[in-house]
Amino acid sequence: MTVAPVPQDAVPALRDALWAAVTSRDEYRAADVVFDALAQGMAPEAVLLDLLAPLQVRVGAEWAANRLSVTQEHAASAITERVIAALAHHPAVRTAPTLGRVTVACVDQEWHALPARLLAEVLTLRGWRVDFLGAQVPTAHLIAHLHANGADAVALSSSVPTRLPAAHAAITGCQAIGIPVIAGGPAFGDDGRYARLLGADAWAADARGAAEKLAAGIPAPDLAAGHRRIDDLPHLADQEFTFVARSQGDLVKTVLTRLEAAFPAMASYDAHQRERTAEDIAHIVDFLAVALYCDADELFAGFITWTAEILTARHVPAASLRPVLNILATELKDFPRSLRLLGEARRALDAASVPSGTHPGAHA
Amino acid sequence: MTSIEGNPVAGAGQAPTSGLWALAPYPVIVADASGTVVRANPAAALLLREALPGASMADTVPGWLARAHREALTRFAAHAGCTGDLPAPSSGPVGARSFEAHPTPSPGGEIAWWLIDGTDRRVAEQALATERQRTGFLVEASNVLLASLNTERCMAATVRLAAEYLADVAIVVAPPTRGRLPVVHAVAGQSAVAGLIAADPSSLPGLAEALRGFPPLPSRWIDGALLPDWLLPEGFTGTIGSVVVTSLPGHGVPAGALILLRRGDQARFSEDEEIFARLFAARAGAALSAARLYGEQTAITQTLMRELLPPRMQRLNGVDFAGGYRPAEMSERVGGDFYDIHAGPSPDDASLVVLGDVCGKGLDAAVLTGKIRSTLQALTPMVDDHERILNLLNGSLLNSHHARFATMVLASVQRAENEVRLRLTSAGHPTPLIVRLDGTVEEVPTRGTLIGALPRIESHSAQVVLQPGETCLLYTDGFTEARGGPLGNELFGEERLKRVLSHCADMPAEAVVERIQMLASEWLHDGGHDDMALVAISAPRTTHLSAVDGHTRGRYTV
Numbered sequence: 020m021t022v023a024p025v026p027q028d029a030v031p032a033l034r035d036a037l038w039a040a041v042t043s044r045d046e047y048r049a050a051d052v053v054f055d056a057l058a059q060g061m062a063p064e065a066v067l068l069d070l071l072a073p074l075q076v077r078v079g080a081e082w083a084a085n086r087l088s089v090t091q092e093h094a095a096s097a098i099t100e101r102v103i104a105a106l107a108h109h110p111a112v113r114t115a116p117t118l119g120r121v122t123v124a125c126v127d128q129e130w131h132a133l134p135a136r137l138l139a140e141v142l143t144l145r146g147w148r149v150d151f152l153g154a155q156v157p158t159a160h161l162i163a164h165l166h167a168n169g170a171d172a173v174a175l176s177s178s179v180p181t182r183l184p185a186a187h188a189a190i191t192g193c194q195a196i197g198i199p200v201i202a203g204g205p206a207f208g209d210d211g212r213y214a215r216l217l218g219a220d221a222w223a224a225d226a227r228g229a230a231e232k233l234a235a236g237i238p239a240p241d242l243a244a245g246h247r248r249i250d251d252l253p254h255l256a257d258q259e260f261t262f263v264a265r266s267q268g269d270l271v272k273t274v275l276t277r278l279e280a281a282f283p284a285m286a287s288y289d290a291h292q293r294e295r296t297a298e299d300i301a302h303i304v305d306f307l308a309v310a311l312y313c314d315a316d317e318l319f320a321g322f323i324t325w326t327a328e329i330l331t332a333r334h335v336p337a338a339s340l341r342p343v344l345n346i347l348a349t350e351l352k353d354f355p356r357s358l359r360l361l362g363e364a365r366r367a368l369d370a371a372s373v374p375s376g377t378h379p380g381a382h383a
Numbered sequence: 384m385t386s387i388e389g390n391p392v393a394g395a396g397q398a399p400t401s402g403l404w405a406l407a408p409y410p411v412i413v414a415d416a417s418g419t420v421v422r423a424n425p426a427a428a429l430l431l432r433e434a435l436p437g438a439s440m441a442d443t444v445p446g447w448l449a450r451a452h453r454e455a456l457t458r459f460a461a462h463a464g465c466t467g468d469l470p471a472p473s474s475g476p477v478g479a480r481s482f483e484a485h486p487t488p489s490p491g492g493e494i495a496w497w498l499i500d501g502t503d504r505r506v507a508e509q510a511l512a513t514e515r516q517r518t519g520f521l522v523e524a525s526n527v528l529l530a531s532l533n534t535e536r537c538m539a540a541t542v543r544l545a546a547e548y549l550a551d552v553a554i555v556v557a558p559p560t561r562g563r564l565p566v567v568h569a570v571a572g573q574s575a576v577a578g579l580i581a582a583d584p585s586s587l588p589g590l591a592e593a594l595r596g597f598p599p600l601p602s603r604w605i606d607g608a609l610l611p612d613w614l615l616p617e618g619f620t621g622t623i624g625s626v627v628v629t630s631l632p633g634h635g636v637p638a639g640a641l642i643l644l645r646r647g648d649q650a651r652f653s654e655d656e657e658i659f660a661r662l663f664a665a666r667a668g669a670a671l672s673a674a675r676l677y678g679e680q681t682a683i684t685q686t687l688m689r690e691l692l693p694p695r696m697q698r699l700n701g702v703d704f705a706g707g708y709r710p711a712e713m714s715e716r717v718g719g720d721f722y723d724i725h726a727g728p729s730p731d732d733a734s735l736v737v738l739g740d741v742c743g744k745g746l747d748a749a750v751l752t753g754k755i756r757s758t759l760q761a762l763t764p765m766v767d768d769h770e771r772i773l774n775l776l777n778g779s780l781l782n783s784h785h786a787r788f789a790t791m792v793l794a795s796v797q798r799a800e801n802e803v804r805l806r807l808t809s810a811g812h813p814t815p816l817i818v819r820l821d822g823t824v825e826e827v828p829t830r831g832t833l834i835g836a837l838p839r840i841e842s843h844s845a846q847v848v849l850q851p852g853e854t855c856l857l858y859t860d861g862f863t864e865a866r867g868g869p870l871g872n873e874l875f876g877e878e879r880l881k882r883v884l885s886h887c888a889d890m891p892a893e894a895v896v897e898r899i900q901m902l903a904s905e906w907l908h909d910g911g912h913d914d915m916a917l918v919a920i921s922a923p924r925t926t927h928l929s930a931v932d933g934h935t936r937g938r939y940t941v
Binding site: 044046088089090093095096100130144155158163165166167168169182195196197219242267268269271272275291294297298300301 | 519523526527530532533536540677678681685716829868869870871872882884887888889890891893894897898901904908909924
């Protein structure tokens with residue numbers, strides 16, 4: 020291109036224009052902003068990573084602050100997807116593959132496909148031949164794809180920490196057939212600690228980092244050694260994860276019953292409110308299970324303090340989390356690691372000094 | 384000490400020739416502190432002919448033994464009077480054999496060296512080490528080769544392993560495809576390089592035979608100097624001294640040939656090594672043919688599956704469509720639920736959308752969905768007459784050998800101005816739902832008999848109009864019958880589906896599909912489920928009609 024590059028200080032204005040277009044559900048205006056940026060000389064990769072990627076971060080932040088509904092969040096993602104698809108067909112963006120082949124996939128049951136999609140587009144731009152398998156790829160499909168098509172590396176994306184056990188299965192599955200895995204996404208920790216814990220061959224904080232690591236080459240796993248999942252996580256031998264994960268429904272029921280006994284106000288909840296409370300408890304048990312899987316205190320404590328913020332933003336008293344943790348501690352009194360995690364979470368909650376309230380759960 | 388010496392002999396410096404001493408089954412040499420041989424028994428005299436009494440150890444016994452004597456003297460002098468542990472024996476070659484020498488000190492400062500023949504043990508130990516190394520290699524080779532069902536990776540792994548352990552250069556040649564030979568090279572210490580070469584395999588003696596599975600030529604019959612150029616890796620320099628060509632046996636058919644090359648300055652392949660190379664080739668061949676078989680099966684499955692996979696849904700003639708499908712079995716991609724979309728002959732004609740559920744799961748059910756879908760495609764011109772379509776389909780299913788029935792919804796979809804007009808007909812299928820702009824959820828009043836069970840069917844169509852931002856949802860009972868939830872065993876149910884849908888007012892079609900799929904998936908929480916399919920039909924929002932200028936031409940082609 021002969022046009023001068025878009026000056027860096029023009030980027031915030033472009034982001035705002037894009038934000039306005041996406042939140043007002045105007046897919047055409049969103050596409051206009053993106054194509055205008057290209058026409059003005061912004062590099063396609065910068066369009067993807069400096070305009071579209073921050074949009075998703077903002078969507079998540081606005082949702083957490085209760086300024087964006089879940090439906091608006093879905094709509095924004097759908098529009099961003101369409102814009103990326105349109106961008107991929109733009110003549111300025113088409114690239115012939117010159118490097119190796121990479122498979123980009125989301126972990127099983129991981130619905131946030133956009134970060135992986137952006138990575139797939141960036142790698143394509145940089146000359147990789149990319150197989151993008153999309154959101155929630157069952158590990159069996161991923162492995163079958165790799166057997167049939169081969170790959171120099173797999174880029175695995177996961178944003179929700181509860182999918183870490185599934186991510187572990189995918190990582191070991193790929194490695195078992197000799198293909199290295201680079202992990203990315205918030206689920207793996209902001210410093211990639213869970214990617215290391217689960218034995219990923221590499222980790223990157225963002226798409227540019229992943230592209231650089233892939234370009235430098237990620238060594239293939241040693242097949243000769245033979246590797247089992249338990250080798251990475253010897254603490255799983257105590258069966259606490261297995262117990263909590265398997266009896267999730269019963270744990271939720273028990274917590275719900277005891278909460279109702281302790282808080283008579285809950286008797287007035289309608290079926291919908293009751294279900295929302297049960298869902299919140301189920302989430303807490305989910306995170307407890309994954310924290311047991313990774314043996315990571317900060318995973319569970321972090322989720323509890325984050326939930327407290329989310330509840331506060333929705334005017335639900337976050338103090339209601341404490342009795343849930345207490346009841347779980349009674350139920351799991353024979354499980355030392357669970358007790359440790361619950362204790363750490365209670366301390367973190369105290370440190371966050373959430374205002375106290377009287378009604379547990381049940382945000383609409 | 385003296386008792387061992389047996390009968391006293393005439394004097395120092397004279398070899399003992401009789402008694403126990405002479406009968407000792409091991410060679411024994413006694414030397415003094417100055418390194419001079421004092422006595423040697425007959426067995427020693429046979430082994431070390433010059434080590435006669437009076438001779439210097441340094442001149443008449445192997446260096447390692449003379450050195451051991453000097454070291455033992457120092458050690459015994461330092462520990463004089465101690466009756467501690469005997470020093471460790473020394474060992475080394477004597478002629479072609481290998482001996483262990485055990486020292487025993489005597490009070491006079493002399494040391495008796497008992498020489499024990501360890502040749503057989505050394506040979507056995509070497510053989511054991513070689514076998515261990517080979518077993519380790521075969522285990523590693525099996526781990527590596529069995530890991531991949533991808534032919535290219537398997538070929539690369541084979542040459543890499545062979546170049547690391549068996550030869551300086553390893554080459555795998557696969558059976559020719561369309562006159563060209565797939566070839567993968569590896570030079571020891573480098574990564575494998577693959578290529579497709581137009582060459583005649585008979586240019587290397589033994590190769591054409593190996594590719595056809597004949598027994599290998601002994602390597603001494605193949606002259607390294609006659610190796611064709613196409614076989615050598617690019618940039619390879621040096622002469623080839625020794626070549627092994629061996630067949631990679633497959634399941635019934637040869638999987639290719641393995642060629643091992645050694646440089647001119649390396650030892651030739653021994654017969655033993657050739658046998659070992661064949662052991663490795665047997666494993667590599669089995670892995671390669673399994674990979675090839677898997678590849679062929681996958682290609683066949685993909686071809687057949689292509690017709691059964693749900694189609695991509697997107698905007699068509701001004702209407703937004705989105706579909707989502709999740710088969711019951713995680714390992715399968717198809718099942719008894721299906722949906723399809725057929726555009727009308729022109730953009731002004733209605734499109735026909737169908738979503739349905741064949742009783743049963745898995746591939747058997749999927750095959751019938753394929754049949755229904757192709758029948759419906761042929762019936763698309765009758766898009767205005769659902770009853771006739773359903774009757775023809777019913778007749779076709781009754782006359783087929785399939786003993787299965789199906790439920791489905793047909794939708795004729797047409798855009799008119801900003802609205803989308805739908806004619807919907809249910810054939811024994813869960814009622815389609817409409818979400819209005821204000822979040823109200825309506826059931827579409829259509830009902831009818833299921834298909835493929837009774838000779839006569841009835842159906843009642845319903846007409847619906849969607850305003851921009853409104854969506855019609857077709858779904859299968861896999862959603863409403865999903866069991867799970869926070870308490871583990873509750874039905875997702877129609878009421879919950881309606882509640883979820885009411886929050887999807889004014890959402891793009893694909894976002895509606897994604898939202899419902901995501902919530903149902905969370906509800907299931909890794910639990911088992913039936914096939915689940917859904918289609919959203921939405922009237923697009925039209926907030927941007929003002930922008931019909933040159934720059935945005937082609938957006939509204941309706």
